[in-house]
Amino acid sequence: MQSSQSQTQWQLSGLTRRARGLLGASVALGSGAAILFVWQLSLLAHLVDDLTFQGQPLTSVESDFLKVIAFSAGFLVLQWLADMAGTEAGLRISASVQQDGLKHLFRAGPVGSATQPTGQLVTTLTEATTALEPYFAQYIPRAAMMVVLPLFILARVFALDGWSFVVLACTGPLVPLFMALVGYSAQSVMDRQWVQLVLMGSSFMDYLKGLRTVRLFAQTQNSIKAMTAQTEAHRLATLSVMRIAFLTSAVLEFFASLSIALVAVIFGARLLSGTADFRSAFLVLLLAPEYFMPLRAFSASYHARQNANAAAKRLADLFTLPAYAAARYGTEQPKHAGSVEALSCHMLSAGYATGKTEQINCVTATFYKGQLSVLVGESGAGKTTLLRAVLGFLPLSSDTCAAFDQNGQSIALQNCRMAWVPQRPLLVFGTIAENLRLAAPHASLADLHHVAEQADILPFIQSLPHGFETQVGERGSSLSGGQLKRLALARALLGKPDILCVDEPTAHLNSESTASITQTLSRCARDCIVIAATHQDTLISHADQVLYVSQGHVTSFRERAVA
Incomplete structure (x- = not known):
C-alpha cells in the first residue's frame, strides 16, 4: 500500500499538486486572455463592416477603435502573465523534485544508492528533472486552452451561423482523437529514447572512470566504437520521436486546413446567393483559424507530455531506493554528547x-x-x-x-x-x-x-x-x-x-x-x-x-x- 502511494506521488498528477496555485493562475489568466481575444475579434469585425459596407465615417468609430486596442493590450498582458505563471510552476516543480531526489539519495546513504548505477542516478537527477519543466510550463496550460478557447469560439459562432458551428464542432474533436492514437506509439518510442540516454550516460561515466584500465588493455578504439554505437542508437531514437511529432503536426494541419476551407467555401457560396451577411461571415472566418490555434500549440508541446511520462518513471525508480540511512543521519552534524566510553x-x-x-x-x-x-x-x-x-x-x-x-x-x-x-x-x-x-x-x-x-x-x-x-x-x-x-x-x-x-x-x-x-x-x-x-x-x-x-x-x- 505504501509502495503504491509512493508511486502515485511521483506520477505527473501527483507532481502537479506542488504548484497547483501557479498552474491554476496560469489557466485562469489564459482563460481571461481567451475571452478578451474573442471580444477583440468581434469588435474588429464590427469596425470593418461599419467602415466598409455601412459607410460610417472614421470619427464615428473612434470608440470602437480604442476598444480594439484596449482589448488587444489586455489580451497580450494576460497571456504574458499566464505564460510567466506556467513557466514559474515548471521551474518550481523541477527544482523541488531535484532537491527531493538529492535528499532521498542522502537518506538512502552509500549502501542504498549503490543499488543503481551512478550514471543512471546522474541522468535522472539532471535530464529527468529538466524534462518535467516543459510539461508543467507548456503542456498543462495549453491543454487547458485547447478546451477553453475553442468553447468560447464555438459559443460565439453558434450565435452567428449554425452551419459553421456544425463544421467546427464536428472537425475539432477529430484532432485530439488522432493525436491520442499517435500518442500510444509515441510513449513506447520515448521510453526507448530514455533507455538509450541512460545507457549512454552510464557507459560514458564507466569508461571515464576506467580510462587507465581501458588504455592498459588496449581497448581504447573498442570503447570509442561502443560509445559511438550507443550515441547512434540514441540519435535514431530521438529522430523517431521527432518523426512522430511531425506526424502529429501534419494530422492537425490537415484537419484544421480542411475545416477552415470548408467554412470558407460554404460562406462564399452563401454570400454570393445573398443568404449571409458580411459581418457574420468575416467574424466566423476570423474565428475559424483561431479555433484551431490552441490545438496547434497543444500539438507542438504534446511530445513534452511523452517525455515527462518517461522521466517520471525514472524518478519513481530513484525514489524506490531503500532509505537505509534515514533513521540516524540528518542534514546537520550531531551535537557533541560528551565522552562516549x-x-x-x-x-x-x-x-x-x-x-x-x-x-x-x-x-x-x-x-x-x-x-x-x-x-x-x-x-x-x-x-x-x-x-x-x-x-x-x-x-x-x-x-x-x-x-x-x-x-x-x-x-x-x-x-x-x-x-x-x-x-x-x-x-x-x-x-x-x-x-x-x-x-x-x-x-x-x-x-x-x-x-x-x-x-x-x-x-x-x-x-x-x-x-x-x-x-x-x-x-x-x-x-x-x-x-x-x-x-x-x-x-x-x-x-x-x-x-x-x-x-x-x-x-x-x-x-x-x-x-x-x-x-x-x-x-x-x-x-x-x-x-x-x-x-x-x-x-x-x-x-x-x-x-x-x-x-x-x-x-x-x-x-x-x-x-
Whole structure:
C-alpha cells in the first residue's frame, strides 16, 4: 500500500499538486486572455463592416477603435502573465523534485544508492528533472486552452451561423482523437529514447572512470566504437520521436486546413446567393483559424507530455531506493554528547534487502574507548556490513546498538559523532585544506595542522610547495595510497569523532605505511572508540580486542593481556 502511494506521488498528477496555485493562475489568466481575444475579434469585425459596407465615417468609430486596442493590450498582458505563471510552476516543480531526489539519495546513504548505477542516478537527477519543466510550463496550460478557447469560439459562432458551428464542432474533436492514437506509439518510442540516454550516460561515466584500465588493455578504439554505437542508437531514437511529432503536426494541419476551407467555401457560396451577411461571415472566418490555434500549440508541446511520462518513471525508480540511512543521519552534524566510553551491540542483525538472508545476524559485542578493536575474517564474512550497521548506513531494530558514557548512562546514537574511513577514500577535486574541511567547514589552520600531525601526514604536507593549498587532483590522483589513507584519516579526526570506523586501512600499502597507520590508529584509540576491519597481521598484533567474524556471526574474540 505504501509502495503504491509512493508511486502515485511521483506520477505527473501527483507532481502537479506542488504548484497547483501557479498552474491554476496560469489557466485562469489564459482563460481571461481567451475571452478578451474573442471580444477583440468581434469588435474588429464590427469596425470593418461599419467602415466598409455601412459607410460610417472614421470619427464615428473612434470608440470602437480604442476598444480594439484596449482589448488587444489586455489580451497580450494576460497571456504574458499566464505564460510567466506556467513557466514559474515548471521551474518550481523541477527544482523541488531535484532537491527531493538529492535528499532521498542522502537518506538512502552509500549502501542504498549503490543499488543503481551512478550514471543512471546522474541522468535522472539532471535530464529527468529538466524534462518535467516543459510539461508543467507548456503542456498543462495549453491543454487547458485547447478546451477553453475553442468553447468560447464555438459559443460565439453558434450565435452567428449554425452551419459553421456544425463544421467546427464536428472537425475539432477529430484532432485530439488522432493525436491520442499517435500518442500510444509515441510513449513506447520515448521510453526507448530514455533507455538509450541512460545507457549512454552510464557507459560514458564507466569508461571515464576506467580510462587507465581501458588504455592498459588496449581497448581504447573498442570503447570509442561502443560509445559511438550507443550515441547512434540514441540519435535514431530521438529522430523517431521527432518523426512522430511531425506526424502529429501534419494530422492537425490537415484537419484544421480542411475545416477552415470548408467554412470558407460554404460562406462564399452563401454570400454570393445573398443568404449571409458580411459581418457574420468575416467574424466566423476570423474565428475559424483561431479555433484551431490552441490545438496547434497543444500539438507542438504534446511530445513534452511523452517525455515527462518517461522521466517520471525514472524518478519513481530513484525514489524506490531503500532509505537505509534515514533513521540516524540528518542534514546537520550531531551535537557533541560528551565522552562516549563504550558502544554495545546486542543481537545486532542487518542486511541489504528486506525479506532476504541478513548479512550479519545476532552479533553481540562491546567496543571500548582506549582499546583498538579489530574485526577479522574472510572476505564476505560480514566485517564491512557490521561497520556500516554501526555507522547507521543500514537500518537496525530497536535497542540492538547503544552508546554509554563513563557513568553508564545511555547516549542516543544520533548524538554521537561518527567518522568513517572506507577502503577506498574519496577526495574531491580541490586543495588538501578543502578536503580536510569537509569534516569541519570552519576549522582553523591550526586545527588542520593538529589532525595532520595525528595522522602522521604533516611532514609530507609541509614538504609540498603550497602546503595545505596543494591541489590533490581528481579523486586524489596526485597522492600515493598511503598518503591518501592518512589524509582521509586526518579528515575523519577533524570531526572529533566519538566512534571511528576504518575499513581495511592498511590494504595494498607497503610495510612503512602499514606501520605508520597502525601506530596512528593506536594513538586515536586513546581518545575515541576505534573499530577497524582488516586482514593485516601487523594491525591485528597491535589490537587490544580482536573479533573473529564468520558468515555474519562473531564466532570468538580475544583481548590482549594488560601487562
